[in-house]
Amino acid sequence: MPVLVPDLIWSQNSLLPGFALWIEGERILRVAPVSELRPDERPIYLRGKVLLPGLVNAHSHAFQRGLRGHVQWSVGQDSFWAWRDRMYSLANRLDPEGVEAISALCFLEMVRAGFTTVGEFHYLQHQPDGRPYADPDELALRVAAAADKVGIRLVLLRVAYGRAGHGLPPNPLQRRFYDRGPDEVLAAAQRLRARGLSVGIAPHSVRACTLDWLRELAIFEGPVHAHVDEQPAEIQASLKEHGIPPLEVYGQAGLLSPDFTAVHFTHPSEGESRLLRERGARVCVCPTTELDLGDGLFPAESLGDVPLCIGTDSHAMIDPFTELRSLEWNTRARTGRRNVLVPHDQPDALAAALWKIGSEGGADALHLPTGRLEAGMYADLVALDLERLELVGARPLPGMVFGGNPSFVRDVWVGGRQVVEEGRHPAEASIRATSLRLMSNF
Numbered sequence: 322m323p324v325l326v327p328d329l330i331w332s333q334n335s336l337l338p339g340f341a342l343w344i345e346g347e348r349i350l351r352v353a354p355v356s357e358l359r360p361d362e363r364p365i366y367l368r369g370k371v372l373l374p375g376l377v378n379a380h381s382h383a384f385q386r387g388l389r390g391h392v393q394w395s396v397g398q399d400s401f402w403a404w405r406d407r408m409y410s411l412a413n414r415l416d417p418e419g420v421e422a423i424s425a426l427c428f429l430e431m432v433r434a435g436f437t438t439v440g441e442f443h444y445l446q447h448q449p450d451g452r453p454y455a456d457p458d459e460l461a462l463r464v465a466a467a468a469d470k471v472g473i474r475l476v477l478l479r480v481a482y483g484r485a486g487h488g489l490p491p492n493p494l495q496r497r498f499y500d501r502g503p504d505e506v507l508a509a510a511q512r513l514r515a516r517g518l519s520v521g522i523a524p525h526s527v528r529a530c531t532l533d534w535l536r537e538l539a540i541f542e543g544p545v546h547a548h549v550d551e552q553p554a555e556i557q558a559s560l561k562e563h564g565i566p567p568l569e570v571y572g573q574a575g576l577l578s579p580d581f582t583a584v585h586f587t588h589p590s591e592g593e594s595r596l597l598r599e600r601g602a603r604v605c606v607c608p609t610t611e612l613d614l615g616d617g618l619f620p621a622e623s624l625g626d627v628p629l630c631i632g633t634d635s636h637a638m639i640d641p642f643t644e645l646r647s648l649e650w651n652t653r654a655r656t657g658r659r660n661v662l663v664p665h666d667q668p669d670a671l672a673a674a675l676w677k678i679g680s681e682g683g684a685d686a687l688h689l690p691t692g693r694l695e696a697g698m699y700a701d702l703v704a705l706d707l708e709r710l711e712l713v714g715a716r717p718l719p720g721m722v723f724g725g726n727p728s729f730v731r732d733v734w735v736g737g738r739q740v741v742e743e744g745r746h747p748a749e750a751s752i753r754a755t756s757l758r759l760m761s762n763f
């Protein structure tokens with residue numbers, strides 16, 4: 322039974338010396354003082370390292386990793402919507418092997434950065450002409466194969482996508498996304514569960530799903546994620562079609578509950594914020610994507626104690642440290658104040674609250690027993706280097722959260738299995754080579 326003994330270990334609100342963590346199978350057996358080690362146990366000493374719960378990337382579109390470095394110059398008047406057309410053009414060029422290769426590249430970068438779980442908001446389902454593959458789950462299974470290859474824990478959020486928007490004709494660039502009805506989505510989710518995957522559903526947006534679709538999807542039991550209030554134009558369209566903003570549409574459909582995660586929620590009305598709190602729903606914030614796409618700054622300071630989690634969404638960068646500190650920094654930019662999210666004076670409190678958003682918050686959004694160093698949880702763990710130049714003289718937890726980056730991550734375990742050791746992943750060379758071949762003509 323592996324026993325890990327780091328210099329410091331995560332303990333909810335701080336980091337403590339003198340503790341060991343026992344792993345049994347894929348779960349944490351216990352966390353206890355090192356004095357409880359038995360003489361016959363051979364612990365693995367993580368010298369110069371701190372052990373923390375692995376992070377959860379609750380919102381990802383893995384194939385969009387292929388856009389990195391290809392959308393940072395303008396084509397005419399650039400905006401979210403112009404970016405979206407370029408993203409569609411990539412989506413329509415990928416065959417199943419391409420989807421698997423880019424997903425593996427994306428997931429590899431995630432585990433190297435400290436993410437042990439990904440919630441993949443999966444909307445690339447069909448062939449480029451819109452016909453289903455011989456196996457209708459072909460592309461979802463390609464994503465799952467990529468996650469297996471890398472060793473990251475996957476929750477497949479099967480998207481529901483019905484239309485281009487209210488009153489719009491079908492968009493040929495979206496043919497690979499369209500489902501014929503909500504029953505097709507529910508059947509796919511059921512099949513994927515039967516195939517052993519952890520599954521949620523994801524009505525793409527109120528733009529892509531009618532109210533009738535959303536009502537039918539409300540019978541699903543499990544995590545439900547949806548894009549909400551990312552762009553002002555989407556809110557205007559909802560007001561025009563329904564007379565109410567997007568979150569209220571999900572509410573009318575019966576979808577709002579603690580199982581519901583509103584992705585982005587960048588421009589909520591006061592009524593929407595109140596409704597979200599009342600129903601116990603949560604928000605997944607994707608700060609670097611929201612900056613990159615010009616969406617805006619998430620108003621964390623006005624939402625009180627709504628549970629949060631993070632995602633790297635379009636993968637302009639994959640850096641959980643930047644996502645987490647941006648939650649606080651963007652709030653400082655909006656308010657002109659400091660230490661906004663956790664104002665009291667316990668020195669590790671703000672950094673600990675941010676790490677919990679990254680770990681526990683994402684685990685709760687995906688219904689997984691992970692993100693905590695407690696008996697019975699999955700042994701999804703990260704060990705960070707305490708001896709970095711950047712941490713000399715720094716208090717470790719706030720030093721890492723506010724000054725760290727993915728290269729601080731040295732070791733990663735997912736379900737008790739070590740997938741990154743001293744910064745190296747055994748499949749990196751082959752994943753690099755395959756991706757490079759595929760992406761050389763992007």
Ligand SMILES: [Zn+2]
Nearest residue numbers: 382442548634
């Ligand atoms: Zn998204």
